[in-house]
Amino acid sequence: MEILILLLALFVLSLFLGVELITKVPPTLHTPLMSGTNAVSGITLVGALLAAGSDTSPMLVNVLGFLAVTFATINVVGGYLVTNRMLSMFKRK
Amino acid sequence: MSPTIVNLVYLIAGVLFVLGIKGLTRPSTAVRGNILSATGMLVAVVITLLNAEVVNFSYILAGVIFGGVIGAFMALRIQMTSMPQMVALLNGFGGGASLTIASAEYFSVLNVDAQSLAEFMAPVTLGSSAFGTGGEGQITLISIGLTILIGAVTLTGSLVAFAKLQGLIKKNFGLPGGPAGNALLLIGAFIALGCLIASPGQSVTVITLVTIALLLGLFLVLPIGGADMPVVIALLNSYSGLAAALAGFILGNTVLIIAGSLVGTSGLILTKIMCVAMNRSLANVLFGKMAAVGEIVDADEIYAGKVTSAQPDEVAMMLEVAKRVVIVPGYGMAMAQAQHAVRELADSLESKGIDVEYGIHPVAGRMPGHMNVLLAEAEVPYDMLVEMDRINPTFEETDVVIVIGANDVTNPMARESEGSPIYGMPILNVDKAKNVVVIKRSLSPGFAGLPNPLFAMDHTLMVYGDGKKAVVEITTAFNQI
Numbered sequence: 001m002e003i004l005i006l007l008l009a010l011f012v013l014s015l016f017l018g019v020e021l022i023t024k025v026p027p028t029l030h031t032p033l034m035s036g037t038n039a040v041s042g043i044t045l046v047g048a049l050l051a052a053g054s055d056t057s058p059m060l061v062n063v064l065g066f067l068a069v070t071f072a073t074i075n076v077v078g079g080y081l082v083t084n085r086m087l088s089m090f091k092r093k
Numbered sequence: 094m095s096p097t098i099v100n101l102v103y104l105i106a107g108v109l110f111v112l113g114i115k116g117l118t119r120p121s122t123a124v125r126g127n128i129l130s131a132t133g134m135l136v137a138v139v140i141t142l143l144n145a146e147v148v149n150f151s152y153i154l155a156g157v158i159f160g161g162v163i164g165a166f167m168a169l170r171i172q173m174t175s176m177p178q179m180v181a182l183l184n185g186f187g188g189g190a191s192l193t194i195a196s197a198e199y200f201s202v203l204n205v206d207a208q209s210l211a212e213f214m215a216p217v218t219l220g221s222s223a224f225g226t227g228g229e230g231q232i233t234l235i236s237i238g239l240t241i242l243i244g245a246v247t248l249t250g251s252l253v254a255f256a257k258l259q260g261l262i263k264k265n266f267g268l269p270g271g272p273a274g275n276a277l278l279l280i281g282a283f284i285a286l287g288c289l290i291a292s293p294g295q296s297v298t299v300i301t302l303v304t305i306a307l308l309l310g311l312f313l314v315l316p317i318g319g320a321d322m323p324v325v326i327a328l329l330n331s332y333s334g335l336a337a338a339l340a341g342f343i344l345g346n347t348v349l350i351i352a353g354s355l356v357g358t359s360g361l362i363l364t365k366i367m368c369v370a371m372n373r374s375l376a377n378v379l380f381g382k383m384a385a386v387g388e389i390v391d392a393d394e395i396y397a398g399k400v401t402s403a404q405p406d407e408v409a410m411m412l413e414v415a416k417r418v419v420i421v422p423g424y425g426m427a428m429a430q431a432q433h434a435v436r437e438l439a440d441s442l443e444s445k446g447i448d449v450e451y452g453i454h455p456v457a458g459r460m461p462g463h464m465n466v467l468l469a470e471a472e473v474p475y476d477m478l479v480e481m482d483r484i485n486p487t488f489e490e491t492d493v494v495i496v497i498g499a500n501d502v503t504n505p506m507a508r509e510s511e512g513s514p515i516y517g518m519p520i521l522n523v524d525k526a527k528n529v530v531v532i533k534r535s536l537s538p539g540f541a542g543l544p545n546p547l548f549a550m551d552h553t554l555m556v557y558g559d560g561k562k563a564v565v566e567i568t569t570a571f572n573q574i
Contacts, residue, residue, distance in 0.1 A: 001228060017111065018355040018358030021355070022355075027453070031460060033461075036126075040113070040134070041187040042190070043337060044190040047194040048193070049142060051197035051198065057197075058200065058201070060207070060213075068156075069155075072160065072187075075164070075190065077164030078167045082167070082176075084127050089466075090123065091469070092475065
């Protein structure tokens with residue numbers, strides 16, 4: 001139970017940190033912010049790797065893990081690449 | 094690899110994500126921020142693969158190659174005008190990943206190697222203690238249930254949003270009963286969640302929960318129209334982050350919680366910005382229509398005999414004597430792919446010493462920041478793009494405003510007509526400028542379904558036609574003067 005409380009604390013503090021960070025992002029970068037955070041939410045890849053890579057689980061778990069790895073990888077690769085593509089277009093006068 | 098080291102590396106990854114988002118607070122540091130964030134991802138993935146729990150690499154390899162190819166293909170081929178569709182799909186895949194992880198976690202604890210459907214559906218004697226000791230088991234089950242619910246809603250909701258943005262679904266329709274139908278689905282989902290906690294061995298409840306949540310995602314987004322998509326996309330972005338954070342609770346994984354909550358707040362803040370910019374509550378966007386019309390406004394009455402149309406060369410002559418020009422783009426510019434033509438017009442104006450800026454409304458386009466990305470693609474420097482609050486006081490000293498493909502965000506009724514459905518919505522006060530040129534296909538109303546008195550004003554000229562063609566013609570005429 002102590003670990004859960006720690007995780008909860010981490011969650012709540014991260015939410016506050018998120019508010020502080022995101023409110024400082026200028027509107028001109030809101031689209032790259034969305035695609036960039038999409039890439040970050042691909043962090044579920046970490047959980048997906050654990051599910052897909054287990055050897056003791058039933059086949060169904062591996063298949064679900066495979067799907068999760070696929071989805072998360074699309075987010076990571078697609079998200080970072082498209083964000084980079086957009087951001088490199090933003091130029092000063 | 095000891096769990097201590099793994100968790101320390103996760104912490105490093107979390108810090109890199111934070112620094113990455115911090116980089117996005119300025120265009121000059123944004124590229125570096127994105128690379129920092131990607132490095133954090135790489136670090137987290139590598140340390141997970143070195144983890145002793147990961148032993149079977151065949152499914153992982155298949156998923157990474159499959160997903161990587163799709164992701165790279167999408168990212169490199171997508172047109173900037175289609176960026177809202179891309180983000181909608183990425184939101185959906187994020188939700189899908191959380192949904193499948195939570196389901197995988199559930200079935201791995203259930204541990205039934207089913208050979209047939211009947212065997213798969215058969216209940217297993219299992220208490221919540223299988224998911225953790227004491228209260229932890231129940232909390233894990235709640236996390237699994239909520240991750241499935243939010244993940245599935247995000248998946249199908251985003252797919253519908255994608256289909257709407259792509260023009261594959263044109264009609265807006267919902268369940269009979271509207272919001273009540275969705276509320277019933279939500280109640281159903283919570284009942285399934287309750288059953289799951291009460292008797293975790295029933296795989297039927299999980300399958301029911303997944304099904305209801307997938308349907309809920311469909312019917313939440315199906316009734317919502319195109320111009321409200323900025324809000325929907327931002328909200329689904331938030332859901333995908335929230336689902337990831339919840340998945341972190343299932344797995345006891347710190348980096349999932351940090352990253353997921355950052356994404357969750359990001360989406361939520363963007364949702365709020367979009368709602369404020371439309372002067373509507375979130376509930377109104379999700380469940381309502383536009384506010385009830387107080388007095389019916391007759392378009393013919395407003396427009397009759399008062400609308401002046403102009404040819405490109407007349408506009409060019411007007412621009413020739415201007416000192417300051419503001420360009421106001423809207424979704425119509427994206428539709429007409431006119432961003433490059435607009436930049437060329439601005440270049441011509443600037444070469445004659447005319448001061449040019451762009452006025453950007455927060456909800457112009459189909460997602461937050463849509464116009465900025467389009468104009469960046471056309472190599473318009475970002476410091477020429479001015480937000481609504483800063484551009485509005487300058488309209489009185491502006492000689493010509495060129496409105497291209499924007500309608501509701503310039504409608505003075507939002508400021509003046511108290512009974513109007515859009516009353517109170519912050520707008521770009523383009524009518525305060527000395528002259529207004531509106532490039533539009535016809536006098537047809539915008540998303541709000543209202544006539545725009547701006548078009549009938551004495552100092553407004555309408556240029557009818559395709560946005561790109563009209564801008565090119567104005568530029569040509571201007572260069573010939």
